[in-house]
Amino acid sequence: MKRISLTINGVQRQHIVPEDRVLLDLLREDLMLTGAKQSCDRKGQCGACTVIVNGKTVRSCLKKVTALEGAEVITVEGLGTPANPHLIQEAFVLAGAIQCGFCTPGMILATKVLLDSNPNPSREAIQHGLRHNLCRCTGYAKIFEAVELAGRFLRGECTPAELRSKVDDNPMGVSHSRPWSMLKACGLAEFSADIDMPGALEIAVVRSPHHRARLKGLDLAEAQKMPGVIGIMTAADIKGANNMGLGDNQPVLCSDNLPVLGAAVAIVAARTKKEALAAAAAVKLDCEVLPAMRDAHAAMADGAPEIHPGTPNICHTAGQIKGDAKAALEKSAVVVSGNFYSPLIHQAPLEPEATVAYLDGSGEDAQLVVIGRSIWIHPHAQMIQDAVGWDNVRYIEAFAGGQFGIKCDLTSEALAAAAALHFQQAVRYIPSLEESMWITPKRHPFRMQTRMGADADGKLTGIEMEMIVENGAYMSIGPNIIERALAMLSSGYNIPTVEVDAKLVYTNDAWGGAARGAGPPQANFAVESCMNLLAAKLGMDPYEFRRINTLQKGQTTSNGQEADEWAFSGCLDRLEPYYQKAQKAAAAHKSGTIRRGVGLAGSSFGVGEPGDVSHVAVEIDPDGGLSIYGSVADPGEGNDAMLTQLGAHLMDLPMEKIRLITRDTETTPDSGISAGSRQTYMSGQALVKAVDALKAAMAETGAKTRGELEKAGKPARYMGINTMSHTGMDLKTGQGKVWDAYCHGVQMAEVAVNTETGEVNVVKMTAVVDPGKIINPLAVTCQIEGGMDMGAGMALREEYVHGETVDWNSYKFPRATNAFEMETILLETPRDHGPLGAIGVGEFTLVPTHPAIINAIEDAIGVRLYSMPATPDRVLAALKSTDG
Incomplete structure (x- = not known):
């Protein structure tokens, strides 16, 4: 132990610390300065823990406190407050650089150090200054703009007041700042791991180290004797159904079948996290290790054992038949084919898993409270209730550090809830990043053997596809992933005949779940690749080929749904001058080591699924404001802004008079999941209906206030319900109306390929997007930019290998140094049924990105890549195969 004197945020302090104590733990655990975040297991890989020490950026997870004698430390809490923010914090809010906000404190402090030393940095200097700071939401573009804006503020060239939206600005169509962005900029937004729960037990989970095994027994004796251990629970201690998955085969704790590396078998509760982890490591597993089937080919092989005994490994089949594709392809002037592969991909939210659970009350009347980062709190509360066998479960959603579909599934919550109930004490479950990667669903791998044809005039004739989707070990939303892929297979194009045979296959690998786009991104890779292959075979320009094959009003999609509106062609038309300019620029770089290419891809993304429903309530407040109630999660996409701006517009109120109550099952109706770009379309329209009911009551009674409404015998609160009533798609033929509306767009990629290294x-x-009526242009642009960055990662560098991918160095999503120029052009074609003509955009945004990039690579070097990601090794191998 050593006594250290230092200054933190202007306050002189003394601390007696052990030699291995790092600054991050001192700040978060001792001083409750939780603005500094922990993402990378204290490896210095993420920058979320960045603070300033003696005027320089320091990753506090690496810095020993014993090395800080006399140091001056500044955390984000010491930079400014919501009432008196620093100009850099103002700039991040106004530029739209804050989405989930998990990375924001570290970004802001890195920016301060950069601007202190270089008041007017170039874009390259900004990239270098933020090279240690990761962001998964923004694509870095708005962060770079925030740094530049902060420089302008600090140089006195403009002020925040000049850029802030005004009180009398129309709430609709204006880029108002997000409701919680300043709280996040000041490090005060409370994420799950930030919650102080004095006296809570820390839990650690004992997990299988094998990809496939049978559990024969557990030896707990040594672990139970270890210091600080309160107890150990196994599957036998769970009183409920012991299932936490969306299917019926994912136990909270396993007792026999261990189908995947990381399957949970026991929970250790201890006084400290260190003690819990040590005891968990001491639990001995007696396992019969079995041969693992890590991919679909192995799992489908003759004689392959069933991964879940009694259930075939081919666990779901679906198809799509429109006309006679086989006959159409036989008559086609040109046919192309390919075996396309989209790998297992991690959604990679920067925040690791974290859950707090406790019993509120005593005895059988106690309420089991779970605090986590779900985007579907009402169903998840019910799932926890069923899993652990407790009738009264409340779920509170903390701020979440991104999710991108990963929190459609229960992960850490059921384990924490089971432990709180069993040990009858509050518990915290804060798994490492590595463990978080083990226990969360991923984007499904797709293998797509595809044939696609066109006639001599360049018109598409049909497509055949054998689609094999690797489900992984547990059932989540695999069948829905296939259905979504089929229902958007034709994208924005008219494909007259379609025949698809799709299989979902269990494997001994990380299980697939929701991931941004959820099915269409994988299928679109094959379709858009074939579009380019056909254009080349016909000697047509890829842009012109897409233009003449764009679906027209009255024609039908691959699932037979008639296009009653189709803004896709308008997006393509708007892109044309950008495409012509890019083609001319690339033409000058078609030889030599660095070669340039241009690629296109599009998407028509459906929203409003059959049977979908959302409930939103409104209440007129005593001060004349409006409270909006709905379980509308916002882990970064902008739902809070959507509800606030829409509510203010509908009631003709200033935005500060709108109050959101959205994160608690006890205070909200069920608004459905925040996924699939559905919240604007579904909950936004439910809000419209609720306000219409309130306004009708006020008009009927002549009331203008809550008091007058109640005096007239009317309630102050009204519910809006938005329901999708169409019937959906037949699973055998893949025909039927699936979507109530579409978001349309096209993207163009410009790439540079090094033919010596293979680096791309x-x-x-460039993106042209028509998302209907636009509520907040900046929020829409931010979603598009973040999606394109994620799509670029999918195209070039991201692939998850279960058991080998363990941190942010081994999972290579884009860094600030990989950032590229982005340009977004927004079109507005109001839709018939969305709130004031609006629909969602967040899921759509990456669907065209990766195929556009792969197409651009081929345009640059004349080589087609059929598997992603296009790593340097794969690019070089493809180049060598054409040379030989």
Whole structure:
């Protein structure tokens, strides 16, 4: 132990610390300065823990406190407050650089150090200054703009007041700042791991180290004797159904079948996390290790054992039949084929898993309270209730550090709830990043053997596809992933005949779940690749080929749904001058080591699924404001802004008079999941209906206030319900109306390929998007930019290998140094049924990005890549195969 004197946020302090104590733990655990975040298991890989020490950026997870004698430390809490923010914090809010906000404190402090030393940095200097700081939401573009804006503020060139939206600005169509963005900029937004729960037990989970095994027994004796251990629970201690998955085969704790590396078998509760982890490591597993089937080919092989005994490994089949594709392809002037592969991909939210659970009350009347980062709190509360066998479960959603579909599934919550109930004490479950990667669903791998044809005039004739989707070990939403892929298979194009045979296959690998786009991104890779292959075979320009094959009003999609509106062609038309300019620029770089290419891809993304329903309530407040109630999660996409701006517009109120109550099952109706770009379309329209009911009551009674409404015998609160009543798609034929509306867009990638190293750099992405009526242009642009960055990662560098991918160095999603220029052009074609004509955009945004980039690579070097990601090794191998 050593006594250290230092200054933190202007306050002189003394601390007696052990030699291995790092600054991050001192700040978060001792001083409750939780603005500094922990993402990378204290490896210095993420920058979320960045603070300033003696005027320089320091990753506090690496810095020993014993090395800080006399140091001056500044955390984000010491920079400014919501009432008196620093100009850099103002700039991040106004530029739209804050989405989930998990990375924001570290970004802001890194920016301060950069601007202190270089008041007017170049874009390259900004990238270098933020090279240690990761962001998964934004694509870095708005962060770079925030740094530049902060420089302008600090140089006195403009002020925040000049850029803030005004009180009398129309709530609709204006880029108002998000409701919680300043709280996040000041490090005060409370994420799950930030919650102080004095006296809570820390839990650790004992997990299988094998990809496939049978559990024969557990030896707990040594672990139970270890210091600080309160107890150990197994599957036998769970009183409920012991299932936490969306299917019926994912136990909270396993007792026999261990189908995947990381399957949970026991929970250790201890006084400290260190003690819990030590005891968990001491639990001995007696396992019969079995041969693992890590991919679909192995799992489908003759004689392959069933991964879940009694259930075939081919666990779901679906198809799509429109006309006679086989006959159409036989008559086609040109046919192309390919075996396309989209790998297992991690959604990679920066925040690891974290859950707090406790019993509120005593005895059988106690309420089991779970605090986590769900985007579907009402169903998840019910799932926890069923899993652990407790009738009264409340779920509170903390701020979440991104999710991108990963929190459609229960992960850490059921384990924490089971432990709180069993040990009858509050518990915290804060798994490492590595463990978080083990226990969360991923984007499904797709293998797509595809044939696609066109006639001599360049018109598409049909497509055949054998689609094999690797489900992984547990059932989540695999069948829905296939259905979504089929229902958007034709994208924005008219494909007259379609025949698809799709299989979902269990494997001994990480299980697939929701991931941004959820099915269409994988299928679109094959379709858009074939579009380019056909254009080349016909000697047509890829843009012109897409233009003449764009679906027209009255024609039908691959699932037979008639296009009653189709803004896709308008997006393509708007892109044309950008495409012509990019083609001319690339033409000058078709030889030599660095070669340039241009690629296109599009998407028509459906929203409003059959049977979907959302409930939103409104209440007129005593001060004349409006409270909006709905379980509308916002882990970064902007739902809070959507509800606030829409509510203010509908009631003709200033935005500060709108109050959101959205994160608690006890105070909200069920608004459905925040996924699939559904919240704007579904909950936004439910809000419209609720306000209409309130306004009708006020008009009927002549009331203008809550008091007058109640005096007239009317309630102050009204519910809006938005329901999708169409019937959906037949699973055998893949025909039927699936979507109530579509978001349309096209993207263009410009890339530079090094033919000696195989390295691919995205130079620029250009997106033209029509998301209907736009509520907040900046929020829409931010979603598009973040999606394009994620799509670029999918195209070039991201692939998850279960058991080998363990941190942010081994999972290579884009860094600030990989950032590229982005340009977004927004079109507005109001839709018939969305709130004031609006629909969602967040899921759509990456669907065209990766195929556009892969197409651009081929344009640059004449080589087609059929598997992603296009790593340097794969690019070089493809080049060598054409040479030989």
